[in-house]
Amino acid sequence: MKRLRELLLMGEHVCPWWLAYSFDNPVRRLIHPPEKVLAGLVHPGQTVLDIGCGMGHFSLGMAHMVGRQGRVIALDLQEQMLTRVMTRASKSLIGDRIHLHRGPVESLEIRHEVDFALAFWMAHEVPDQAAFFHAIKNIIKKDGRLLVAEPAIHVSGSAFQNTVRTALASGFQLHAGPGIRMSRSVLLGF
Numbered sequence: 001m002k003r004l005r006e007l008l009l010m011g012e013h014v015c016p017w018w019l020a021y022s023f024d025n026p027v028r029r030l031i032h033p034p035e036k037v038l039a040g041l042v043h044p045g046q047t048v049l050d051i052g053c054g055m056g057h058f059s060l061g062m063a064h065m066v067g068r069q070g071r072v073i074a075l076d077l078q079e080q081m082l083t084r085v086m087t088r089a090s091k092s093l094i095g096d097r098i099h100l101h102r103g104p105v106e107s108l109e110i111r112h113e114v115d116f117a118l119a120f121w122m123a124h125e126v127p128d129q130a131a132f133f134h135a136i137k138n139i140i141k142k143d144g145r146l147l148v149a150e151p152a153i154h155v156s157g158s159a160f161q162n163t164v165r166t167a168l169a170s171g172f173q174l175h176a177g178p179g180i181r182m183s184r185s186v187l188l189g190f
């Protein structure tokens, strides 16, 4: 039943694993350098969550930022994405701080343990955003933050405002966040 639900969620709107090569490539480091995009948000020793991590551009970046004592939970619906994350992490000798989780964020069974969560270019693929934000709210620590970034070319301003409204209705509050190239973004907390 759980597997059936995951497959239904994946649906036609989920970015197929092979398409991720088109934006998660060496040029991405120039456009979205994780240590700059996430400066002041991710710190050594933290536990952080990369929701819809894809091939791991930000999971890898955050693994460097949290250091040896930190932990990155890289979560994605697609096995191929997670395999690629771990291959890249092993090459960089940081695989020990990355924990893979396959499935939607709602299936992550931890409560108030994550210091920071990132949903980068993925929220528009989620069919039920209210359930999505509700689940994340229960995973993040009370002083934690959630950064949502959506691709500006693909998600209109009004669609993004709907996403923000859904997040606020789920109990999040707005915080001052970074501007991110090619993206519409919002930093959320409590």
Ligand SMILES: C[S@@+](CC[C@H](N)C(=O)[O-])C[C@H]1O[C@@H](n2cnc3c(N)ncnc32)[C@H](O)[C@@H]1O
Pocket: 009, 014, 015, 020, 024, 051, 052, 053, 054, 055, 056, 057, 058, 075, 076, 077, 078, 081, 103, 104, 105, 119, 120, 121, 122, 125, 126
């Ligand atoms: C466009 S890719 C972005 C990947 C990555 N965040 C990046 O910036 O490179 C979106 C990813 O979100 C994943 N995804 C979509 N819906 C999801 C959900 N409900 N739970 C977990 N992952 C999801 C997809 O499988 C895909 O890998």
